[in-house]
Amino acid sequence: MxxxxxxxxxxxxxxxxxxxxxxxxxxxxxxxxxxxxxxxESQAGDGLPDLPGIDRKEFTAGGQNSLSEQIDxxxxxxxxxxxxxxxxxxxxxxxxxxxxGNPIPLNDFEKAVGIKVDDQLQKYLKSGDYSFMVxxxxxGEENHGLLxxxxxxxxxxxxxxxxxxxxxxxxxxxSDLSGILFKNASLGESDLxxxxxxxxxxxxxxxxxxxxxxxxxxxxVWVDDYVIFATSLExxxxxxxxxxxxx
Amino acid sequence: MGLFASEKKSKTKAILIVVFVLAAGLFFSGKALAxxxxxxxxTCFDTEKPTGEGCTVSADGFTQEGSCCEKKSGTDLxxxxxxxxxxxxxxxxxxxxxxxxxxxxxxIGPGLALGEKGEMGCPSDQICCKTQEYQDAxxxxxxxxxxxxxxxxxxxxxxxxxxxxxxVPCKDDCTLCHLVIGFKSIFDWLMGLLFIATMLIIxxxxxxxxxxxxxxxxxxxxxxxxxxxxxxxVIGMGCWLMINIIMTMLGFSNPLxxxxxxxxxxxxxxxxxxxxxxxPTSGQPAGDYKPSQCADGALKNAMALKDQTxxxxxxxxxxxxxxxxxxxxxxxxxxxxxxxxxLKSPGGSTKQMTASSSxxxxxxxxxxxxxxxxxxxxxxxxxxxxxxQVIHSSGKDDNVKISxxxxxxxxxxxxxxxxxxxxxxxxxxxxxxxxxxxN
Numbered sequence: 001m002x003x004x005x006x007x008x009x010x011x012x013x014x015x016x017x018x019x020x021x022x023x024x025x026x027x028x029x030x031x032x033x034x035x036x037x038x039x040x041e042s043q044a045g046d047g048l049p050d051l052p053g054i055d056r057k058e059f060t061a062g063g064q065n066s067l068s069e070q071i072d073x074x075x076x077x078x079x080x081x082x083x084x085x086x087x088x089x090x091x092x093x094x095x096x097x098x099x100x101g102n103p104i105p106l107n108d109f110e111k112a113v114g115i116k117v118d119d120q121l122q123k124y125l126k127s128g129d130y131s132f133m134v135x136x137x138x139x140g141e142e143n144h145g146l147l148x149x150x151x152x153x154x155x156x157x158x159x160x161x162x163x164x165x166x167x168x169x170x171x172x173x174x175s176d177l178s179g180i181l182f183k184n185a186s187l188g189e190s191d192l193x194x195x196x197x198x199x200x201x202x203x204x205x206x207x208x209x210x211x212x213x214x215x216x217x218x219x220x221v222w223v224d225d226y227v228i229f230a231t232s233l234e235x236x237x238x239x240x241x242x243x244x245x246x247x
Numbered sequence: 248m249g250l251f252a253s254e255k256k257s258k259t260k261a262i263l264i265v266v267f268v269l270a271a272g273l274f275f276s277g278k279a280l281a282x283x284x285x286x287x288x289x290t291c292f293d294t295e296k297p298t299g300e301g302c303t304v305s306a307d308g309f310t311q312e313g314s315c316c317e318k319k320s321g322t323d324l325x326x327x328x329x330x331x332x333x334x335x336x337x338x339x340x341x342x343x344x345x346x347x348x349x350x351x352x353x354x355i356g357p358g359l360a361l362g363e364k365g366e367m368g369c370p371s372d373q374i375c376c377k378t379q380e381y382q383d384a385x386x387x388x389x390x391x392x393x394x395x396x397x398x399x400x401x402x403x404x405x406x407x408x409x410x411x412x413x414x415v416p417c418k419d420d421c422t423l424c425h426l427v428i429g430f431k432s433i434f435d436w437l438m439g440l441l442f443i444a445t446m447l448i449i450x451x452x453x454x455x456x457x458x459x460x461x462x463x464x465x466x467x468x469x470x471x472x473x474x475x476x477x478x479x480x481v482i483g484m485g486c487w488l489m490i491n492i493i494m495t496m497l498g499f500s501n502p503l504x505x506x507x508x509x510x511x512x513x514x515x516x517x518x519x520x521x522x523x524x525x526x527p528t529s530g531q532p533a534g535d536y537k538p539s540q541c542a543d544g545a546l547k548n549a550m551a552l553k554d555q556t557x558x559x560x561x562x563x564x565x566x567x568x569x570x571x572x573x574x575x576x577x578x579x580x581x582x583x584x585x586x587x588x589x590l591k592s593p594g595g596s597t598k599q600m601t602a603s604s605s606x607x608x609x610x611x612x613x614x615x616x617x618x619x620x621x622x623x624x625x626x627x628x629x630x631x632x633x634x635x636q637v638i639h640s641s642g643k644d645d646n647v648k649i650s651x652x653x654x655x656x657x658x659x660x661x662x663x664x665x666x667x668x669x670x671x672x673x674x675x676x677x678x679x680x681x682x683x684x685x686n
Contacts, residue, residue, distance in 0.1 A: 009481070012481060012485060015488070016488065019488070019491075019492070093643075147643075150651065152636065152649065152650075152651060153635075153651050153653065155635065158653060159651065159653035159654060159657060160657075222654065223654065224625075224641070224643075224650050224651075224654055225650045225651055225654070226643065241642070242642055242643060243641070243642060243643045244577075244623070244624065244625040244642055
């Protein structure tokens with residue numbers, strides 16, 4: 001082979017190697033800059049702005065008392081300080097965080113407030129993504145809700161599974177959730193042992209007359225990735241609209 | 248002495264070959280290394296692969312999803328069995344390795360298409376292939392023929408003809424896009440041939456050298472063959488290299504990401520694109536989902552905004568926060584994503600969108616990426632065929648997030664097809680993120 005052919009070949013091979021190296025470093029730089037961009041984006045995404053009609057609140061654990069007592073008194077303060085109708089009507093979305101600002105796992109929250117979310121349903125939930133909702137109702141009314149976020153389902157899972165679980169949970173739903181939804185209603189043993197019959201209305205609902213003559217209702221509905229539990233039709237409506245973000 | 252010189256030359260050549268192969272290997276492995284993180288590929292989801300990167304649509308259980316392809320799991324339309332995830336499914340059937348090239352009804356005879364369960368007198372749990380005449384008859388034309396009962400090995404939807412195998416992957420529904428795909432297929436085929444032929448000739452030359460036992464004729468033949476093969480290979484690769492350098496220097500880039508030589512084009516506009524003003528007819532069967540450039544672009548735009556708290560100070564709909572910024576609501580979000588992908592707006596608000604005729608025919612697999620689902624004043628965008636997942640601007644989270652699509656499907660959502668609003672002006676430009684984000 002002539003010398004010049006060898007030189008040409010060497011030049012081409014060198015060019016290829018240089019090009020490959022440039023290409024590789026270029027892609028690496030792109031990757032690094034993308035990662036930097038992503039991390040700055042995730043930092044910027046923290047902290048949601050206030051929107052009209054919505055009062056987003058965060059409970060952060062940190063006092064001397066037990067978590068249960070802290071949550072209990074915080075929930076009390078939020079339900080009692082509700083504005084009377086006509087004044088700054090806002091729906092409160094309360095989330096619970098630990099000292100480090102991480103969401104308190106649903107299991108810990110359950111223990112703290114004395115509720116029990118169905119074990120089967122829990123498998124479909126995002127552990128730290130739940131809210132206690134305080135609706136903008138009249139003073140003195142039980143106007144609360146609980147919002148549970150369903151995780152993204154795998155291809156094998158379907159929502160009918162979730163609906164079946166909710167349906168099976170209905171008989172014990174009241175006693176399991178009364179610790180937070182009917183905290184001030186003073187439900188007695190006899191009230192809790194009463195059978196609640198759920199019906200299909202605008203939402204799935206059940207009504208019950210307590211021993212003291214007071215009427216209560218429990219509504220639940222699956223909307224988008226959430227299951228809403230609320231103590232009145234109006235409150236369910238309010239949370240439903242909030243979740244949807246309908247225009 | 249002459250023999251020694253010949254051996255020396257052979258050694259030089261062998262070294263050159265090794266260096267060349269190493270350099271080529273380094274080049275391609277460098278590319279592959281850089282691509283492993285995914286930034287030089289189209290934006291595909293975890294379970295997907297970009298087409299052309301180890302994913303052969305319709306040939307190994309993968310199904311086309313815009314610029315990506317994905318192994319689908321689900322229930323086989325005919326047998327009712329759940330397809331295993333590792334094998335995937337194509338066009339409603341579990342993929343079976345080597346099964347008639349997934350030809351389905353078209354593999355049985357010309358003009359046949361997959362029917363519905365129980366249609367044309369088939370048992371209620373079976374599907375038959377139907378003739379073109381039967382299809383015409385069921386669409387209002389005079390019935391002239393009956394069904395062609397069978398149990399197809401697999402089905403291929405009319406839409407997937409545009410992405411099936413072959414150099415020019417279409418039959419009677421060819422578009423300009425198919426011509427481009429044809430050119431690319433021919434080029435890919437020639438490049439493959441060049442590589443294989445070079446390797447073959449190098450091997451043969453090596454064998455000639457080894458068995459020559461000093462025969463000058465054989466050594467000359469081997470030398471010639473090797474020289475021609477290497478020259479052809481160098482010229483072939485050199486041409487490509489030169490074009491690549493020129494294109495890179497000119498700054499030509501793929502607007503969808505990836506390399507400049509990768510492209511997407513719409514193979515679905517077989518009978519001419521739907522005029523941008525035309526709305527789908529109410530109750531019109533949606534047929535199988537047809538991935539399109541516009542739909543793909545709309546989804547990419549949406550994905551670019553995922554997990555972001557977004558706002559715009561323009562005239563878009565939304566909620567005004569305490570700082571005076573406008574957050575896009577669900578309809579403003581989908582409108583923005585559609586419009587930036589070259590699609591016409593189906594209406595500014597969900598109310599106006601709902602007034603558009605829905606193409607929901609009850610078959611969720613006929614909806615796909617970029618399509619909009621409307622339920623009770625909320626609108627979401629499908630992310631995959633069957634809308635297992637959707638992306639939307641959520642009121643609760645106040646940002647763009649991915650949700651399960653099952654809820655919307657179960658509510659009998661109205662469906663607006665992206666491709667029906669595309670016209671011929673579909674763009675592939677990425678959505679520019681809003682001027683700055685809330686922080």
